[in-house]
Every structure is written in structure tokens, then in C-alpha cells.
Amino acid sequence: MSDGRAERIAEFVEPLRVEPGSRVDLERDFDPRYKSGMKKREGVELLRIGVSLLAEYQTRLAAQDTYGVVLCLQALDAGGKDGTIRHVMSGVNPQGVRVSSFKVPSAEELDHDYLWRYAQRLPARGEIAIFNRSHYEEVLVVRVHPEFLLRQHLPEHGPGRGVGDDIWDRRYREINRWERHLTDNGFKVVKVFLNLSKEEQRIRFLKRIDLPEKNWKFSAADVRERSRWDDYQKAFSEMLSATSTRWAPWYVVPADRKWFARICAAAVLAHTLMEIDPQYPDVPPEVRKDLLVAKRGLEQEAPAGAPSDPYAARHPSSEQAGPHGGKKRGKRKKRRKHG
Structure with a gap:
């Protein structure tokens, strides 16, 4: 970009990127309250610019019809995934964006391999697909609750089968290969983890209880999962270490300040689209x-x-x-x- 926007955005998102091959300790390496010295009033204008950039590049992505983008959003409960999607994608053409939220798998989904249901929601060329939770649930929630593996009907015997001690390393490798396959075929995978502190999660849970209009968001199951905080921190740390790759890196976004998290998510997605740099197709002379x-x-x-x-x-x-x-x-x- 001649105006330097691409370089500035790349510089902004670099501290959020998990270096491929690095060993991550989430609590040590990433501060949920980090805000790059920015003030909230500056952030409002930056988010507006970011949303405008996304609209521009989404139009070009659709016109070129060569690349697709998969945005994976992961977070603990109350991490801000829904609000991030709502604010960051507010200016784009809804015809070119598909949002999929992955809940507990259905009986049909459990009758397929664990990546099958995510493959059904991949974008077409020219589209952006947003996964509100993603295939990484299979090495996060399922890892913290290994009893969920029993519902997946995995074979129990034979080399490389079943639920042995190497299952998580196998799944990391399988996910990396799948994402490499998508990238090689023109589908860029961008992964954002909204990093929330335990105290901020407590405050947001209380707000959901105190405000009647937010009661519907609260679930007692969320508090039960909170008791496994340390297990999730370990699972996230190992996942980030094993699956941040050159072709599909992870970005850890500080999520305690919602306004800053939204700026970061917009910047990461804009950075991805700028790297693709889609162009309007040229019209042949006869046309x-x-x-x-x-x-x-x-x-x-x-x-x-x-x-x-x-x-x-x-x-x-x-x-x-x-x-x-x-x-x-x-x-x-x-x-x-x-x-």
C-alpha cells in the first residue's frame, strides 16, 4: 500500500502474534490488560478506520473470487466473541460473510470425524467465514473433559488409534496439515484467541446476573467451567505452542478491554486481507x-x-x-x- 497502511497495521499486530515454534506460557507471555499505550477515545477512531478498510478489502476479495478467509475466534466464556464479531464486521457486506457458532456436536456430527462439521462451514472463494468457536474446541474443551471422547466413537485398538496418550499430539498434527491444505488451495486461515483474565471474567459474569437484560447470557455451567481455569490455561498454552504455524499463526488479543480487543481483531483481519491484496479483475478488450x-x-x-x-x-x-x-x-x- 503506497500510503503505508499495510506496514502500520503489520507493526501493530506483530506483538500479538505467536511465533511459530515458540513455547507459550499464556500467563507469562501475554497480558490480558495490554493496550499498547492507547487511550479509548483514540481507539474509537481506529476501529472506524479498521472497519472501513475491511469493507474495502472484502469487496475486492469478492470481486477477485480467488481467495477465501476463515477467521477462527476462540475464548473462554465471556471473552467477547459475539461483541467482536458484531463490531468488527459492522461495515462489511453481509452477503460475503458467514458466521458459524459451534455448540455441542449433534448425533450426525459425532458419526463423522471431528473435523467434518467444520469443513461443512468453510467459505467459498471470495467469502469470509467466521467460526465462533472452531475446530480448536477438539483440543481444548475435549482435552479438559476427556470423557467427551467417549461420544466420538473412536476405534480402541491398533496403531495410531483410539484415545491413547498421543491423541492430542496427533490432533495438533492433523489440524496443522488441514490448515496447510486449505492455505495451499487459496483459503487463508487466521486465528484469534481473546485472552481474558480470571478477574475480568468474574466481573462479566456478575454483570450478566445483575442486569436483567443480560440474564439470558448466563449459565451455571459457565461457573462450573471456571473452576477448571488452570486446566484451560494449560490447554490454551499447549494449543498455541503446537498450532501457531507460518501459514496459519495465532494472534493472542488482550480481551480485558473490549474496545481494544475489537481494534486488535479488526487489525488482524485487515492485515490478512492486505497480505492477500485482492484486485478487481481486468476486463478483456473485447468486453x-x-x-x-x-x-x-x-x-x-x-x-x-x-x-x-x-x-x-x-x-x-x-x-x-x-x-x-x-x-x-x-x-x-x-x-x-x-x-
Whole structure:
């Protein structure tokens, strides 16, 4: 980007990125209250800019119809996933975005391999799919509650089968290979973990109880899961260590301040789209000729006294049209291939 936006956003999200191959201790390495020295009033404007950027790049992604994007959102209860989706995606075209929330698997889903139900919700080319919880539940909740494995009908005997001690390492490898397969085929996987402190979770749970309009959000099961806090911290730390890869890195977003978490999530997604750098397709010369013929016909239909082309009259520079029908673009530097 000639205006430096891509470089600034890349610099902003870099402290959030889990370096592939690194060993993560969530409590030691990432502060849930980190805010990069930013004040909330600055954040409101930055989020507006981020949402505008996402709208611009989403339109280009859809027009190019080559890449798709999968945004995986993970967090503990009350981590802010729903609010992040609502605010970050507020300016995009809903036709190009699909949000899937993964609850307890159904009987049909349990009759397939553990990645099957997530594969059913992948985006088409040109789309953004948001997973509110994702395939990482299979190495998080299921790891903290290994009894859930019994419902998955896994074979019990034979090499590499069943629920042996190596099951989590196997699943990490399987997930990494699956994400590499998606990336190699043009589907970028971007993963965001909303990192909430135990005290902030307590405060948010109390708010859900104190405010009648938020009572529906509260579940006693959430408090029971809170008693397994240390187990979840360990599971998250090991997951981040094992599955942050060069082709699909994790970003740990400080979630104690909702406004800052939303800025970070928008920046991470914008960074991903800028790396893809989708372009509007060029129109072939023969199609361009047909457009010019249609343009002349429409101009001749203008009412008396009205400009033949109101848009061109308001934007004189649009007369300098390139093969795609817009202003001529300068040559772009060749970008490295992704995946």
C-alpha cells in the first residue's frame, strides 16, 4: 500500500502474534490488560478506520473470487466473541460473510470425524467465514473433559488409534496439515484467541446476573467451567505452542478491554486481507468494447438538459479509464505467493 497502511497495521499486530515454534506460557507471555499505550477515545477512531478498510478489502476479495478467509475466534466464556464479531464486521457486506457458532456436536456430527462439521462451514472463494468457536474446541474443551471422547466413537485398538496418550499430539498434527491444505488451495486461515483474565471474567459474569437484560447470557455451567481455569490455561498454552504455524499463526488479543480487543481483531483481519491484496479483475478488450457501446447508447437516452453521464460529469478523472473501466492504476510490485 503506497500510503503505508499495510506496514502500520503489520507493526501493530506483530506483538500479538505467536511465533511459530515458540513455547507459550499464556500467563507469562501475554497480558490480558495490554493496550499498547492507547487511550479509548483514540481507539474509537481506529476501529472506524479498521472497519472501513475491511469493507474495502472484502469487496475486492469478492470481486477477485480467488481467495477465501476463515477467521477462527476462540475464548473462554465471556471473552467477547459475539461483541467482536458484531463490531468488527459492522461495515462489511453481509452477503460475503458467514458466521458459524459451534455448540455441542449433534448425533450426525459425532458419526463423522471431528473435523467434518467444520469443513461443512468453510467459505467459498471470495467469502469470509467466521467460526465462533472452531475446530480448536477438539483440543481444548475435549482435552479438559476427556470423557467427551467417549461420544466420538473412536476405534480402541491398533496403531495410531483410539484415545491413547498421543491423541492430542496427533490432533495438533492433523489440524496443522488441514490448515496447510486449505492455505495451499487459496483459503487463508487466521486465528484469534481473546485472552481474558480470571478477574475480568468474574466481573462479566456478575454483570450478566445483575442486569436483567443480560440474564439470558448466563449459565451455571459457565461457573462450573471456571473452576477448571488452570486446566484451560494449560490447554490454551499447549494449543498455541503446537498450532501457531507460518501459514496459519495465532494472534493472542488482550480481551480485558473490549474496545481494544475489537481494534486488535479488526487489525488482524485487515492485515490478512492486505497480505492477500485482492484486485478487481481486468476486463478483456473485447468486453471493454461492448461496455463502451453500451455507454454511448445510455448517454443518448439522457433527457434534454441533463448530463449524458452524471457520474462522469461529477468525476472528470474517470474519463481516463483503464481496461477495467476505472481510473488507470500504476504498476504494482509483484507480491510473493502465500501458502
